[in-house]
Amino acid sequence: MVQYSQSGYDACFAALSDATRRGVLEQLACSDASVTELAERFEMTLTAMKKHVDVLVRAGLVTTEKVGRVRTCRLGAGRLEDELAWIERYRQLWAARFDALDAVIEDLKQKESADERRNDD
Secondary structure: OOOOOOHHHHHHHHHHOOHHHHHHHHHHHHOOEEHHHHHHHOOOOHHHHHHHHHHHHHOOOEEEEEEOOEEEEEEOOOOOHHHHHHHHHHHHHHHHHHHHHHHHHHHHHHHHHHHHHHHHO
16 A cells, blocks of 8 residues: 655644534634633633644644733644645546546437437337
């Protein structure tokens, strides 16, 4: 089996695979928030939210800054361009395959119609 070294993709897709972490990103897209505020909004413990935030930080999607006892989260520099390009390559591949399948189906329909017309004669 071929193995690819795409740890950046792995970290990003792992971070995005969880609904809570996607929700945190949506929240931070609106405004910065403390870990405590995020924990309250998502109705989870502070420890659980810290773990989610750590995953997002490792993926480069979130940054944090601690001032006193408050750790503020904001969107990170990770802009997902590489991940989007990777997904787009596969979207194009599958689109081409489905287009080819559509052509085969259309060809079969035309042959079937021609056979039916010949049998009616």
